[in-house]
Amino acid sequence: MSAVDGFRPLNETSLVEYIKATPSLSSILGDSDNFQIKEVGDGNLNFVYIVVSPSGSVVIKQALPYIRCIGESWPMTKERAYFEAVTLKEHGRLCPAHVPEVYHFDRLMSLIGMRYLKPPHIILRKGLIAGVEYPLHSEHMAEYMSRTLFYTSLLYTTTTEHKKRVAEFCGNVELCRLTEQVVFSDPYKVSEYNRWTSPHLDRDAEAVRDDNDLKLEVAQMKSKFCERAQALIHGDLHTGSVMVTQDSTQVIDPEFAFYGPMGFDIGAYLGNLILAFFAQDGHANEENDRKAYKRWILKTLGDTWNLFHQKFIALWDENKDGPGEAYLPQIYNNPDVQKLVQTKYIQDLFHDSLGFGSAKMIRRIVGVAHVEDFESITDASKRADCERKALNFGKMLMKKRRNFASIDEVITAIQEVDS
């Protein structure tokens, strides 16, 4: 790869030189040559280095112009780092408690320097597989989602500001196209990238491709994803994009960010929690039947949505005389109509979230990218049983999402499938 455009992929050696030449990083890490560098990119797309020195620590994330887990055969713009950096900063401004600070961004190098989320921070998905409870987590996620989504929507911003930001994030089109392909298209057709637990789920995968009613609903969710610029969404908010400890929740990796439907973020998160739930039976053993943990996941599912709802409406009420141009005070500031429009808004958002959530579930079972929740179940037939339950639940939820009036009804439906 040439450096003609100012870009060079770094490695553990060249990274040291880069840091020394970069004041915003060297000021944190100090003068010493004594850097410990570890590449930890367990994600699918990028390279991530933890750099620790006697005086401080940083995480360096660099995007290369292809998809890491597939290789140079699947090119992908490294400009995604720009949208990730802008979004980390913007979401960080709106919700500093739950987004790591950005120390440095180098657009030519597609390189972000950010706060190192130290141990015991781990990726939430790994905590869910290990069966660890996080008592504050639903409160934190609800806080993150309500603040980032509310403040970047027309409930808080002006049309002028909104259209300016929408236009800018149209530039992240390659990442949007990737989502379109792997979430909304490939699972519903024969694709070289698709895989599933075979032969166990061969007929299930085929049934997904042959399900006209399902494809009708997926088309609607895809249109919403492509056309509806509702808020600056994270775009990839699964449980692998969240790092946690008992009292901290940090959202990373918003490289898929753009102005899209809020339900895509909420649904990604809720859908991945439901996947974690259905994987639990595969992790149960004599020591731990996972029954209590399954109850905790369902409680977290319910609490996250309900707290989100509550916080989102509280932000709306607080800001009803604010700059947002969607619901002008002179029209909507009487308690009856305010209640009416809020109820309708949340109901639509709930159904969107269930639709996107189920699309995210389905694609993780019969599409290209799977989740460790299931992948770590080594017994294929046990894994297939878990996956089939999740898949069938996802299909039902996609088709019947509008019949659900509350998250409690969703939880009841999960329990029925599970019993």
Next chain:
Amino acid sequence: MSAVDGFRPLNETSLVEYIKATPSLSSILGDSDNFQIKEVGDGNLNFVYIVVSPSGSVVIKQALPYIRCIGESWPMTKERAYFEAVTLKEHGRLCPAHVPEVYHFDRLMSLIGMRYLKPPHIILRKGLIAGVEYPLHSEHMAEYMSRTLFYTSLLYTTTTEHKKRVAEFCGNVELCRLTEQVVFSDPYKVSEYNRWTSPHLDRDAEAVRDDNDLKLEVAQMKSKFCERAQALIHGDLHTGSVMVTQDSTQVIDPEFAFYGPMGFDIGAYLGNLILAFFAQDGHANEENDRKAYKRWILKTLGDTWNLFHQKFIALWDENKDGPGEAYLPQIYNNPDVQKLVQTKYIQDLFHDSLGFGSAKMIRRIVGVAHVEDFESITDASKRADCERKALNFGKMLMKKRRNFASIDEVITAIQEVDS
């Protein structure tokens, strides 16, 4: 006004010099000094000159940095001329039979030179007031709307192209904001700009402001207008933006164009036809009771939608293996699912069109800009009766739009109100 930025407002004198210095115009009009120039801007926003010489003719439209009918107290970007020119060219490429050719565009001067639509071309609204039937008109409008909307949507374009164009048209934000204000906001609150036939409609206007169910629905339409980038819409497709003869239909004045919901164009058009219908009783006299003409308007309403539907689906079928990324052939090319998704798409579009159409009706009766259909009824009490019927029909249609399964049902409802 200074010429610092290269802009000067022209008048009938300076226009001659401008034309002589502009080859794309002088080549049409010839060398002669013998220009007949007439300013005919009867619209609300801009200056329009008809220029005729012995060798040819052109229309020159110039945007000034304010709203003409209000004056310099309501500034409005003259960049709107850029979006108008781009859209005239794009819609003209897609549907040359129904869009005047652009000969010249000068961005600094916010000036468009286009084909002069010669007499007997008149503004459709004037024809509707005069009671003139146009037998080919519904076919033409259906052709224009189906082609411009289909080809600029994700049914035909790629996501990459779509997002690029969406981003560009985000620049027309000032015009979008004007629509937000005058269509979706002002009529539902006290505003210095609102007016209505007073005192006759005082309580009707107040009822609009106090109708919570109506305001709930209007909020949803407004969100769709602001957030949904479905196609490159004209943005102001009322019966005053169409010029007609017995065998020609020409759509002008797309300065409000942006990527928005298709139903906004279709609804603007259908809603203005319904206004024309309800105005007819005010134009009836001993010579002409307008009964036959009212039937023709309703037939045109039905035919336009039904032909649009038919043509739009035909375009979809023809292009199902085309570049559009919304419904990939490998997923949607079996007759059953194709039928399923098309039916749902058209149903949603129909309900959107009714929602936007009713918003457009309401705002023309209690908002800032009225229509000549009613304004030309000199007897205030007669006018108020017509307007009240239209207003009540609009309110009902907004609230109950989802209960209508076909345009025939809408026509039946109009006839019921009218009898």
